[in-house]
Amino acid sequence: MEHAISGAEARQMPLDSDPSRDDRDLRARAEAVAAVAAKHADAVDRAARFPDEALAAMREQRLLGIMLPAALGGEGATLSEIVDICYRLGQACSSAAMIYAMHQACVACVLRHAHDSAWHETFLRRIAAEQMLLASSTTEGQAGGNVRSSAAPVERTAAGIQLDRAATVVSYGEQADAIITTARRSAVSAASDQVLVSFLKSDCVLKPTSGWDTLGMRGTCSSGFNLLATGSADQVLPEPYETIHKYSMVPVSHLAWAGVWAGIAAGAVERARAFVRRAARQNNGTLPPGAPHFTTATGSLQSLRGLIATSVRSFEQNADNPRVLASMDFQAKLNLTKVQASELAVGIVLDAMRACGLSGYRNDSDVSVGRHLRDVLSSPIMINNDRIMTNLATTALLTAVPPFLSE
Template sequence: MNIHASASATDLGARMRRVAAIAAVHADDVDAAGRFPSEAVSALRAERLLGSHIPTGLGGDGASVGDIAELCAILGQACASSAMIFAMHQIKVSSLITHGEEASWHRSFMERIAGEQLLLASATTEGGIGGNLRNSICAVEVSAGTCLLEKNATVISYAEMADAILVTSRAHVDAAASDQVMTVFLKDQYTLEKTHDWDTLGMRGTRSDGFVFRGEAPAEQILPKPFAEIAAQSMLAYSHILWSAVWYGISADAFARAQAFVRAAARRAPDMAPPGALRLAEASSLLQGVKASVVAALDRYEAARTDEDKLSSMSFAVAMNNLKIASSQTILTIINHCMLICGILGYKNGTPFSLGRHLRDAHSAQLMISNDRILGNTSTMLLVHKQDTSLLG
């Protein structure tokens, strides 16, 4: 998936493949223990990939969104939890780059991310609103240049391991639920009181526990643009593209295992079509479809990223929503095909063809953010927006 690559794309890929090799060794233990993938994140820091998307003028690699998607796919083939952590971190970085680069504090913070390889987390969900990130109950209070915030965050992925958390809230105590801002809080500026433990079917290493977040920081750490703009112009596209790249990586590794199984069967009986060969061909077609959808979304984002009106348009939102729905559903079909091809060796843990972790991790895709919520938003937009039916539109 090498699309819109920067000049350093080859180097970035080599660095991520070294990380992926380490992540793969520990992936089963991360999943079984439900623990943070510390080895993979340490490797990301050692390879200086946490700052890969930061502009070169601020100490990063200046990687494009296409580069980052490729890195997510590479790591997703080794350990889905590690890849999702990397993707979520880069989504937060994208918001800083897109909406904070002109603010001196946020420019300095991006230099720190690249220089110190800081890991960013996000607190957008909240008790009482669920996964509706475009509404908040809590409100930031600003007084004498200091902001205070308390939030009942039902999920903050890898919160205890992060170096900073970007938190959404209402802009002030009298603001409407949708009048939101996002604030950066550094690790020494907040406390976390755990309320929920992350014991889940899949994506266990993301450690997405629930917390009451309490923070106090200088008011300059509030991003200068309203969260409505951040959500529409960076988070929407980055979330759906990078998540889809992770899911593509999971299904690509499942496909590779199934292909190895079919090839082994063909070597044992060279005069017979191996069982599962036709199903493998079908899985290949589906996998190519997911890749094509991600590449098309990257094309669309690159064409729109300098035009705020395009980024905020209904047509763009519908396209990004459709990417998320399609990729999150299709990867389950692909991995199920691969499970049927590998049979009991795919069903069992501890074999070269084991696919249980892949299947469980993939089931998270339809829940982040709920497909039903996204379909509801899309259906509302389609009441007033005409579907684009051109091939080149």
């Protein structure tokens, strides 16, 4: 092959931008997708349908493979750029933005941990060339949101491998071109001894087991399925999922999701801004009673953006440093970023609604933030904040409090 993926190179490639690429062009492409997504956002929400138009626009603008390096047909986009796109799409259509964020987390996991796998190199090239959409399957059966536990094992067969998995949630599973799933390494392995496997759509049979009639994020179509997949042993990523989880899945997912939630919050703030301005014009410059909530929302949005930017910068600076990435302190900070970002985003949208008063509460108003609120309320329960905080409490018990501020 003309280019084999080494471990160190794969970990660093997402952070190496193509110097020939114009960042303004990337922003313009993201804006074009956002415009399409915004046009259909209400219809997607009402019908709880997949945002087909937004995905078509992503493919047209070739945004699905931009994280891949130029050697694999991509553009070497940084995580900062990916999070920026998630933010812009979040302002337009929460479901489309979340689908994009989850796809990019899958791409990062495969790219950073494929190493010298010839099968996965071909797979990555196809993602860029064909603009394939990747979905993840990490929740299963009674384990629920405990993504570090798998029940279904990878079974070795005469033809290769097989996986029969009770996947309680597979976001946009029916629309995806491939599914990246966790699994127990073997039938005799512990539940925590996991691998990550890439299955093409043609490898999978999805039997629906539950629907997706939810308060918000309705367009992600996160139904439950029984997943029966077959393939070759080469489709199992060479590194254990424990490593992938720490180095890629947690940081990229949490930071991309945070970008989406911040985008939802920003969209709500813009509606509040429009309401306050209009009310002031109609009342000879007198601000409406909810104006203080607009001020609070604006300040909180600045804090949220700063929190995410700092966390993304920290990850990018340490992305090729396994010792730092695996440390309890770094993992705790990433998890706290997820918790803080989700809680802040919910508060911002609530403040935006209160700034708009009844107009923001109504579904038939041009400044309605009802959809924004319903969508952002998913953020504390995507990898439940209570679960994260309980786990962090255990970690905190093992960590001594520094005696001085300078340490």
